[in-house]
Amino acid sequence: MTIKKRWAAITVTACLLTTTLFGCGSGGNKGSDTTDNSSTEQEQTNEVQTTLPGGDVSLKLWSAPNDEALIKDLTDAFIEKYKNEANITITYEPMVEGDCKDSLLGDITNAPDVFAFPDDQIMAFVAAGVLEPIENEEAVKSANIETSVEAATIDGKLYAYPMTADNGYFLYYNKKYITDEEVKTLDGILDAAARNGKKFLMDWSSGWYMYSFFGNTGMDMYLNDDGVTNYCNWNRTDGDINGIDVAEAMINIAKNPGFLNAGDDEFEAGVKDGSIIAGVSGVWLETSIEEAWGDDYGAVKLPTYTCAGKQIQMSSYAGYKYLGVNSYSDNREWAEKLADWLTNEDSQKERFVQRGLGPSNINASDSSEVKASPAINAIIEQSQYAKLQRIGGNYWYPMERFGEIMASGNPDNKNLQEVMDDLVKKITALIGN
Numbered sequence: 001m002t003i004k005k006r007w008a009a010i011t012v013t014a015c016l017l018t019t020t021l022f023g024c025g026s027g028g029n030k031g032s033d034t035t036d037n038s039s040t041e042q043e044q045t046n047e048v049q050t051t052l053p054g055g056d057v058s059l060k061l062w063s064a065p066n067d068e069a070l071i072k073d074l075t076d077a078f079i080e081k082y083k084n085e086a087n088i089t090i091t092y093e094p095m096v097e098g099d100c101k102d103s104l105l106g107d108i109t110n111a112p113d114v115f116a117f118p119d120d121q122i123m124a125f126v127a128a129g130v131l132e133p134i135e136n137e138e139a140v141k142s143a144n145i146e147t148s149v150e151a152a153t154i155d156g157k158l159y160a161y162p163m164t165a166d167n168g169y170f171l172y173y174n175k176k177y178i179t180d181e182e183v184k185t186l187d188g189i190l191d192a193a194a195r196n197g198k199k200f201l202m203d204w205s206s207g208w209y210m211y212s213f214f215g216n217t218g219m220d221m222y223l224n225d226d227g228v229t230n231y232c233n234w235n236r237t238d239g240d241i242n243g244i245d246v247a248e249a250m251i252n253i254a255k256n257p258g259f260l261n262a263g264d265d266e267f268e269a270g271v272k273d274g275s276i277i278a279g280v281s282g283v284w285l286e287t288s289i290e291e292a293w294g295d296d297y298g299a300v301k302l303p304t305y306t307c308a309g310k311q312i313q314m315s316s317y318a319g320y321k322y323l324g325v326n327s328y329s330d331n332r333e334w335a336e337k338l339a340d341w342l343t344n345e346d347s348q349k350e351r352f353v354q355r356g357l358g359p360s361n362i363n364a365s366d367s368s369e370v371k372a373s374p375a376i377n378a379i380i381e382q383s384q385y386a387k388l389q390r391i392g393g394n395y396w397y398p399m400e401r402f403g404e405i406m407a408s409g410n411p412d413n414k415n416l417q418e419v420m421d422d423l424v425k426k427i428t429a430l431i432g433n
Contacts, residue, residue: 052333057086059335062104062115065094066284070354071342078341086334097321104130111326113335114342117160118167119151119320120389123227126159132327133157135336143345148320148360151388160322161343164351165365166283166358167319168386169209170378171303172271173278176296183298186253186305186314189278193258201270201279204250204261204407207399208317208389209280212302213250215315216385217241221427223390230392232427235420243420245308250406253305261407286356286375299374301381318386320360398426 063071075090082088093112095103101121104111105128117125125131134140137158141149148162173183177196182188186200193200203209214221218239221232235243253259260266260276268285270276271292280302290297302314323339325332341347348359349367358376359365370376402423405414 052085052337053331054086057088057331057334058091059088059114059329059331059338060091060093060112061338062093062095062100062112064097064116067116067355068092068094070351073354074342074347074350075338078338082337088334090338101125108328111328113326113329113331114339115324115326116163117322117324118389119322120391122152122159122322122324123154125324126154127227130326130328131159131324133159134161134325134339136340140340143362144360145362145365147318151320152322160324161339162320162360163323163343163348164321164357165360166376166379167321168316168379168382169212169280169282169302170316170375170382171278171280171300172285172289172375173298173300174293174296175298176293177277178298183278183300184303185311186303189303190253190256190258193277194256195258196277198258198277199260199270199275200258201260201262201267201276203263203280204254204403205263205400206403207391207396210399210403212280212314212316213246213305213307213312215387216313217246217307219243219246221391221395223392228392228431229429230395230427232424234427235417235424237417241308241310241312243424244416247406247410247416247420249305249307251410254407254409261403283356283358283373283375283379286373297374299378301378301385313385316382316386317389318383319389393431394429395427398423 061071061075071092075092079088079090095112095115097116097118100115100117101124104115105124108130111130122131140158140161144162145165148165149158152158152160152162171183171189173189177198178189178192182192189200192198211221214234218241219234219236221230221234223229224231234246237243254261260270262270264281264285267276267279267281268288270279271285271289286299302316304311304313306312323343325335325339329335343361345361345363348361348364349369351357352359352364352367352370352373356373356375358373358379359370364370402419405419410416410419
């Protein structure tokens with residue numbers, strides 16, 4: 001997501017505890033919570049039953065900026081449950097999950113005890129010694145879907161607690177303007193947008209989204225075994241689809257009057273003011289889009305797009321989000337217990353109710369409320385065309401520059417083979433070059 005604000009830290013303490021406990025609280029937009037008061041004692045938990053240090057326990061937690069209300073509900077309940085074992089203070093600080101690695105490793109002395117992050121950051125945290133294998137590995141493995149466990153497993157050891165299984169993207173569309181047939185192809189979507197004086201939106205400043213044009217072309221891009229540099233052959237000149245073919249296809253898309261290159265903030269605003277009728281994003285926008293479009297709200301897998309005279313299914317990066325426990329925490333045992341609590345079955349159900357985020361927990365993901373979500377179903381449908389994001393750092397900036405050229409229609413009329421050669425050279429360069 002594009003949110004970059006740093007909100008003031010909110011400290012949740014036992015003395016501020018409300019009487020509303022997690023599991024019986026705030027309804028949210030997905031329907032009322034299905035748990036009752038007894039679920040606080042009966043929740044599915046993966047925690048190791050051990051005697052923990054008593055006295056004063058202070059924990060710092062980093063989670064997404066728009067998690068504020070959810071985190072307060074869940075941590076209030078945690079403090080209440082263990083109030084007879086320790087005097088627990090939990091300080092919540094908003095942190096954009098995608099920024100977690102750079103922020104944490106850049107200032108390790110100010111690092112949190114527990115932190116939320118996407119799966120592509122796990123190798124860096126393990127290499128830095130910030131993450132170590134979790135204590136209750138087998139219980140967590142059995143409670144969560146296999147792919148979410150695999151994405152956080154290195155050399156057979158699980159290093160973090162799975163929290164969500166929906167960190168990918170798909171297509172939102174307004175059924176009032178786009179038919180079931182048109183939504184299958186990007187050509188159809190763009191035609192519908194242009195015909196109605198509206199826009200289809202996609203963020204071409206992000207290599208995360210732009211991967212969708214390359215993933216099903218037969219060309220490759222992946223992280224090398226050194227864990228740092230990339231392999232990429234998106235500039236190839238042989239094969240059914242070449243790098244130039246993709247570049248030409250993107251330029252043709254950008255020239256369509258129904259296309260808009262912009263990010264999530266513009267998507268949300270355009271949905272509300274009626275200027276945007278389709279776009280590519282993730283589950284975090286479902287609530288606002290559903291509110292704006294009502295019965296006309298639709299969500300499906302990504303469409304096909306025209307490339308070299310063929311219809312190519314757009315691909316995506318699939319991903320998961322986790323809670324990690326800082327191995328340098330002064331209260332590591334309590335940090336482990338908190339991370340387990342915030343990712344157990346009941347907490348993942350509440351995360352869906354309040355935030356619309358798809359659970360990694362097997363039981364939570366099997367609930368009728370989750371199955372009724374168009375966005376979650378779209379993620380599942382798109383997953384067959386998705387792969388885990390494993391990319392070296394030199395991928396992002398070159399793709400941003402490439403996206404700018406494509407979105408502007410190659411205004412300098414650059415030789416496209418040279419554009420693709422330069423892109424691959426930068427993506428595959430040694431770090432620092």
